[in-house]
Structure formats: structure tokens, C-alpha cells
Amino acid sequence: MAVSSSSASTSSAGAASIDVASIVAQLMTVENKPLDALAAKISQQQVVISDLGTIKSKVSALGDMLKAFQNPASYNSAVASTTDSTILQANAANGAIPGSYNVTVGSTASASKFTISGYSSMTDLAGINSVAGFSITVGSTTYNTLGTPAGTPSLAASATIGDLRNWINGLGVNVNASLVQTTDSSHYALMIQGTQTGVANALSYAGLDMVSGPSIVITSGSADVPTITESASVTFNALTAGQTLVIGGLTFTAGTSGATADQVAAAFAGIANEETYTSINTDKGLGDASGGAFTAGSLSAWSSGSATGANIVFTSDISNSNVDNLVSSGSAGGLTATTVSTAQDAAFTINGTDFVRSSNAVGDVIDGVALNLVSSSGTTQVLNIARGADNSKQTIANLISAYNDLVSTYKSMTANPSNSSANKLGTFANSPTVLSFIGDIKSKLSSGATYGSPDPVTGKLSTISLSAMGMDLQLDGTIKFNDAAYALASNKGLQSILSAGVKIGGVTGTLSSNPRVTTTQGTASSNESASVAFSSMSPNETLSFAGLTFKAGSSGASAAQVASAFSSLSPAGTTADSFNSSKSLSALTGGTFTSGVLTGWSSAGAIGTSVVFTSTTSNADVADLTSTQTAGTTDLLAFINSQVGTNGVLSLEILAKTTASSNLTKHQADLQARLLTIQNNLTAQYSALNALLYQLSSTSTALSSAFTALTNSQSSN
Template sequence: MATSSIGSGTAAIDVAGMVEGLMAIENRPLVALQSKIISQNLLISDLGQLKSKVAAFQTALQAVENPDSYSAAVASSSNESAVTVSSSTGALIGSHEIEVDKLAKPAQYIFANSAFTANDALAGFTTGTFDLIVAGETNSLAVDSATTIEDLSTFINGLGLNVAASITQTTSGQYALIIQGTQSGEDNDVTFSAHDALSADFETNNALAGFTATGTFDLIFAGETKSLAVDSTTTIENLRTWINGLGIDVAASIESNVSGKYELIIQGTQSGTEDDVIFGLRGASISSAAAVLGSDTAYGNQAQDAEFTLNGLDFKRATNNISDVLSGTTFNLVSTTVQAATITLAAGPDNGQEVIQAFITAFNDLTAMSKKLTQKGEGSTAAGSLAGSPGTLFFINQIKSMLSTGITYESGGVSTALDLYELGIDINSDGTLEFNAVNYASTDSLATILASGINIGSTSFSDTENLDAFLTSQIEVGGDLNESISNEQDDLYQMSEKEVALQMRLDSKQKSYISQYSSLNALLFKLNNTSSALTSALAGLVDGQNNN
């Protein structure tokens, strides 16, 4: 609030100066509180950094204890044109024989027809339904004589499934429809079938059905599948005879049409959707599929799983990228093999020193941070935020104590002790750790010990009350260090609330002072004016008397 001095002579009061002086005294508790808030924020920040140092030390500790951290295996293949291999942590040293019998493949079907002279050519349907079955899920499209291959492509690509369709130009003025799965493996197979939509013509009543490979023709009636093994010698008469011999409500006949050719007619003998008749093809590359699209050239492949033999055991996977057979090892099947390839996992270079050095660095960073927080202010050295309460960091001493407990590992089922110096770790007089390469190199079978796993801060290898567990108890939710941070944050919140309340009271106090002293100043001004008037009046009276 703006203030000013009002008056003349010696009677005026400097309201602004008066209020400023009074508020300087009133503000002392607020200034002290704000100083505490600054210190509290610094303390919380320091504790947060300390927690990060503890977490980093725990990560380094876990790396030292974890056998997967050491001697990462180097993987190789004797036949990279058939099998490539890579390794990660956990890979076991050794050699493995692998034979690749089949590669995983997605389904793919290609339909060509001399009538497909444009990318929107008629597909060749009569009225009916085209079904696309992807991974066992059926998706249906109503079709008729106006349906084009572009309609099919749009329908398939709009399904949002692991299947794609495209139309490609094969030669000048000729196109083909390609339908293919986008995922390999039998579980991702793509097949199709038709309801009443076939329109293929045959030259004779005993013509070859047009199957181009050994496979299976499926007839699905009322939800029940009947299958017939077919090959390139299967005729339409074979199909008719087989269907009529099934003893179900489906009949097949061969009829001549107006063009002098023959048609195989398959129809249900009962009405109703429950008696629907569907048929499809598996692996026979694909007369029935060709008939579905009126194609005079059609071929394709079913989706298939990868099949391989590893160390005499047979395996089957939906993908050629195999990562769940050998621990820490991924191999990629590139081609089938004539003879077995050898996968070799050899020991890599010793990286134990680097792992232990990282552990030492993380510990020294943690102890340096704790010293900084608890140092006393001397000379130009500022006091740490925990100088007044060093007990907060007592857990650092517990960490050092657990390190002194030593290390255990398991040998022949027996827990065996190991000293820090045998890992190449020396404890200096100032409490820091230092790597000793001579001791590290002189410890017998150390690489083997590290590769089997060690336990730091316990007297038994199987003891879970170790240094790792203690660190977790400090930094986890509800842990001691985490709770200390939470408590300090609560204190900061209360201080901030008190600051707001105190500031509001001081603002009110300042307004009151300004009002009081402004009123007093106005009164003094009025009194001063009255005094001046009286003085003038008295002077006039005296002058009048003197004149008389």
C-alpha cells in the first residue's frame, strides 16, 4: 500500500518510514522461518541425492553378486548361411548341434487370371460369401458377379488382422491378387472358403479338379469338418463320389452348362443356416481356391512352423527367431540344412575387474556424499545439511559393518567364506575402497567363483539377510531412508503453511499501521492548521489593541 507524509513544519509524521521501521521488527519471525524453509529444501534435496547414491551402490552390488555379469559368452555358428547366433547374459558355455528341417513361413496365395486385365478386374464370383480365415477367425464378405479383386484387397486390408492383400502387375495388361499372412507359424495360417460362390468350368465330366499339390479338401457341413486327401490326379468325379458317400445332408453332381462344359455342383439338401455348406483347401495349392476367384492360375503356401533338431531333440516354433531354447542364446534360422550345423558358446574375456571396479566406485561415491552431508562448518567450509543430526546416516556404518562380515559362495553344496581382499578390494584408512589387482589375480579359481554367484554381507550363501536386502530396506517405500525423506517433506509442508499464515498476519498488521499513522498524521495536520489560525487571530487582536 502506498504511503506518504502529510503536514507542514515540524508537525508532520513520515508514515512510510514509521511503518517500514515497525514492519522490520514484525517481519523477524517470517525471515527466520523463510531461512528454515531454504535449509529444509536443501536437506530434502541432499537426502534425495543420497538415496540415488544408495540405489546406484545397490545396482553395483547386485552386478557383483550376479553370475550373469561375468564372462559373457561369445557365440558363433559353423554355418551362418543356415543359422546365425548371438548371446547375452546367462549363456552357458558349450557346443550344440542343430539341424533345420523347415523354416517358419507366413501363408501366401497368388491368384492370376487372364481376365485380370486391370487392378479392378472382376473376381469371377457368383452370388455368395467369401470367407477369409486368419488364425482360426473367420471374416466374411458378401460377393456377387460385380465383386472385383480390388474389393477383395480392400476388404482384407481393412480387417486389422495379420494378413495383407495387394494387386500387382505381372506382365503388360495382366494383374495378380496376392493374399499373404504377416506372421509366420501354423497358428497364424490364412485360408479361405466359399458359400455358393464357385463358378469354375471343366472340359469333361471326369476332368481333373485342378489340384496342383498333395493336400486336403475340407467340406464343412453344419459345423462338422469332413476331409479328403487330394493331389494332382484328383478328379471332379472323385470329389462327387466322396461327397455323396458321406451320408450327410449334402449332395454333389456334375452338370453340363450352356457352353458345353461341366460344373461340379455342391449343395445342401436341407435349408437353414445351421445346415450351411462351406469348403476350403489346405496345402493343395489350390484348385478350390482358384475356383473361388475364377483363376486359371493359382498357387501358394500354407503358413508353417519352423522345425529343427537341437542336440537330438525335436523342436517346433512359430518363428525363425529362437530365444527360448538355450539360456541367454538367440539363434535365427536362415535356411534348411543338409547336415547339422554347430553352435558354439565360448568363454569371453574376463570382465571381473570392471564389475568390481564399478562396485568400488559406487561405494566411494556413497561414502563421500555422506561425509559431505555431515561435515561441520569450519573456516570456508560450509556445514553439511545433516551436520546437526549425523545419526540420520548411521546406516552408512551398518553398510561398512556388513561389508566386513565378508563374502560367501557355494562350492560342492557347501557355503564357503571369502574375504574382501580376495576379490581385490582393499579398505583404506579413510574408509574408502580401492582395487588391488595383485590380490585379484592371486585368488585361486576366482573367475569360477564369480561365475557361480556370491553373497556379500552374510555368513551363509543361502542367507537372504544380506547387504542387498539391507539396502532395499533403506530405499524401498516405507524404508528408513525413504521415510526420513517423507518426514522432512511433511515438515517442509507445515513450514510453508505457517509461512502463508504469518505473511497474511503481517500484511494485515502493515495495513493497520498505515491506517493508524495516516489518521494520526491527518489529525496533527488539522491541529497544526488550527494552531496557525489561532496564532494569526491573536496576532491580529494584539495589533488592533496597539493601534488604539
């Protein structure tokens, strides 16, 4: 933005002498010209960056469509079916080979599952052994609440069942624990199960003191015999401090010193139906001295008799009926451990071959087919894989659309009077070489495609042209879909060809000549050296030298670029990535080091295409320096990926333009600051001049008045 002129006053307490604002504005118009030119340059740079981004996105889109076109799975839509989906299910991915298979599911994979029931709430004591702790083994590793192995959190023996659940889940391994309500709010169970099936993922646990509940002997009631009402003879056990016992809806919690069996019986004795825990505590004066107190509930549907030692008889409040039996729960109510299932592998047979897997989801037996073993059965299931509809036409159409979109954008951005009737010049009309790689894309695309396996005699791949697949190249560089040609190709088995895997421009490149190495043998007083004359390299060709592997870019590398990459290498042991960074190697410099470390040699600076290497082993005749080369390819997809990748020509060009734009913007800010200083100085100078002129004018007026007065005075005399 140009610096504007000041609106400073043009006079000083009187008539204007000079127009300061106008003079400064005219002077700044001249000063602002470099700034205006710089702003225009920045604006143009932003357009270039934006258009390069557009081209990059179009090239990426073409790469995506080309990848789909070359993927065999794009043409092999497949459908799987089984004779009984309650035993065996299957899904076929694109590319699965049609066929029929006989499958017998001997057993399905399962995970370890355990249930410990008998808890009355989530705050009941878990019953962890105070000496050994609670341990759980997952696969081959055992975790213990005592804090083993290292890093495992510890858990006190006095932990609740909720604490134990959280500890198990907090291990972060293939096990899950949950607390579930079973029959009512006074009955809970801890469920522990593996999250993965198979013997290798088996679980086991130890260290829970399985408390024995009170002995309850039931005498069932009878609706047919009026005198027989259900009763339950309960013989209690002693409780440790904090243990809870739930019977008939009442919860008793042992005191700080625990409770003897007789004390527990005394607490439960002589209670009427529906009597609440608070009234019982008050009536009996229960507390630590009596072994504990009731902490919740009321006696429901039962009444209790007097205690005989540790024994009490409970009688149902429902007369003459065989009611639900009286049960106990809580941390002292008796725990029951149940093994729901043990971990086992899946065993099945396919076409007479036996297989064992740890999971019921099997995807590594039949290519492209995912099996789901639902249940075991002695009946052989038939699995059919059939080929689905041919969708090659749409895949080809998508490729044509992406390519034509790129070509259209390219033509617009390079438009000039010689190649376009449009009056508007394209962004790259005067620098079309920036997008010269589009020509490489056209060339590689027009070369057709290879497919199948190499011929055993010639080593060559089968080829197919674009036109043979229904893609006609037009004079304007675009592609037109040819329905007739496609229909003919489809009838001749085009889908089978595409399903075998095609590669556009997939012709193997040629090796360049090997670097010429002239060795000067080492001696007791001199290190071995090797003068290396490098050759140019084909696109994507690799050269291994002194422990480092250099890969030429998608446009190849000149001999001088290769020599520059291998020059000034030291010290030994430096990695390929380090050299790429320190030497700023990229596709623009001919290629990059892809692997290795500098081994046994260091190199001097390049002289043209030659570099001298010196052995880092002193005073020894070492193994001579040798090279290894591999051919590159002209694969179009690889070329496209190299253009849009992080170190690709497009990405680097965008980075370079962005950096240049940032530098211009910084220069613009600096120039604006300097121009503002100039403007302020000019305004100050001309304002000072204006003030001086005003003072001179005032002095002149005063002198004139004095002379007039003097003259008049003399005339009157």
C-alpha cells in the same frame, strides 16, 4: 519474503507532522522477524530434500553396480559359431555354457502365404460371395465379413479389393494383407500372409468368387514366316453390374444391369490400334443400354475384328513377330489363386534329440543361446560356444567407484568439527541418524559374499571376502582396488566363482520366536478368542497370521510394531493392501502386509505387544489361531532396494520432508497476508494521526493570528 513498509506521504497539504513511512517500517521490522525465520526454515528444508535426493541417487547407482556385480551373466561373455551360417546361425548371451553341439535342421518354420492375382486396379470389386461372405481363419478363429464373431466389422459384397485389404488388416490379428502391382499399372495382386510361423498360426480363406476370364486362344506370330502375325481368338463371358474387364489396355465396365457376352464382344469389336476409350464410346454410343462403356485406356499394340456372337479375333500390330500374349485382367478378367507357402513348424535335432518349434528363432533349447534356423539341410552343423574375454576387473572397478562415491557424499553431508577438518557443516551434521542406513550398507558390504550351491551336509554356502577379490577396505570407509590381490584371485579362478553367482551380504537371517497364542475356546454362547503376545522380527522376516502375511522392513520390526500392525483388524475379507493404506504401514512402522486377506478373525487394539483376536464365527469352537514364519535375509542388494523403493526409508523421508516444506510454504503465505493487513492498518492509523496533528497545527496557527490581530487592534486604539 518480508513485508516492506509503505511509501505513504508523511504530510497532508502542508509541513510534515510525523514520518509515517519511517514509523511503520520500524514497526514492521519487528513484525517480520517470524516471517524471516520461517523463510530460513523453508530454505533449509529445501536443502535437506535436495541432499536426500542426491543420497538416494547415489544409493540407486550403487544398487545398479551391485546388481551387475552379482549377475553371473556379467562375467560369462560368450561367442557362438556354426559351420554354415546359410543353414544355422546362433548368438550366445553372457552366461552361456561353453560346449559343442551337433545340429541338423530338418525343416524351417514357415507362415501361410497366398496370392490372388488378376485385378486391374485397387478399386476392382474383390469378388466377395454375396451369401457366405469372405472368411479368413487365423489359428483356431474364423473371421467373416458378415460380422462374425461378435465385434468383427462387416463388409459389403460389393467391396473393392482395397476395402478387403483394409478389412483384413483392421482385424488386428496375426495376418497381413497387401495390394501389389505385378507387371504394369493394370495388373494387381492381393497378397495375404500370416505374421507368425508354425502350424498353430496357419491361415486359410474362403468366400472369393473366382471369376473365370474370357477364353483367349493364341496363334503365335513368326519372324521367319512373314505372313504369320500373332493373333488371339477371344470368347467373352457375361459381366455383372460394375465388373471390369481389361484387354489390350482398354478397360470396359459393365452397366447397371450388367452386360451379356455378346454385348461385351460388340464393345471390343472393330477397334483400331491406339484408339482411345472416349472416342470408342462416342463412335459406338456405348452406355447402360449397350451393356456398359469403356472407362479407361486405349487399345495398345493390337486391333480387333468384327464380332461373331461372343467371339472376336485380335491381331497384333507388330508384324511378323511372336509378341507378348494378349491377356485379360480386372474383376471379370479372371482371378488366379496361388498358395505360395503353407504354415509348418520347424523340425531339428540337437545331439540326437528331436525338437519341434513354431518359430525359426529358438531360444529355449540351449541355455543362453539363441538359434536362428535359416534353411533345411541334411548336413549336420556344428555349433560351438566359447567363453569370451574376462571382464570381471571392470565390473569390480564399477562397484568400487559407485560405493566410494556414496561414502564420499555421506561424509560430506554429515561433516562436523569432530569428524572433519572442514569449516562447513554438512546438512545432516546435527542429525546423522537420518543417514544411519549407510552404516548398514558398509556393514553388509564388509561381510563379504556367498556363492555356489549350499553344502549338502552343512547347508551353508561358500564364502569369499572382498579382499580376496581385490577390494581392500580403507580406514576412511572407502574401498581401494588391489591389482596384486585381483591378479592372484583371477589366476585361481575368480571368473568361475563370479560366474556361479555371488551375493554380498547374502547370509540367511534367523527366525524370531513365534508369537505366544493363548486361546479361550468358544462355546454355544461365546465366540472363541485368542490373546497373542508378539515378538520382534528380523529384517525381511515374514509372519502369516489370520490369513495375512506381514513382512518386516530392512531394519526389522519391534514387537510393539508387529502388534500395532495386527491390531484393530476388521472386517473379515479385507485385503493386505487395504490395511497397508488405512494403517499407513511402511518400512518406518516396521514393515507392511504383503499378501492375503483377513480370514475368520477380527482383532482389538494393541496393549503393548499383545493383541486379542476374536473369531468371526459365532457360537462355535473353531480351529485355533496359528502362525507361520519364514526367515529374512541380510542381502545387501535387497536392503538397498528397500531403501530406495516407493515405501523405502529414503523415499518416505523425502516425502515427509516435502510435505513439511509444503506446509511451511502455506504457513508463510498465510503469515505474509496477515503481516500485510497489519502494515496497512498501521499505515492507516499513523496517517490519520498525522492528519489530525496537521489540523491541530492549522487551528493553532489560526488562533495565534487572530490573537495577534486583536492585540494590534487594541493597541492602535
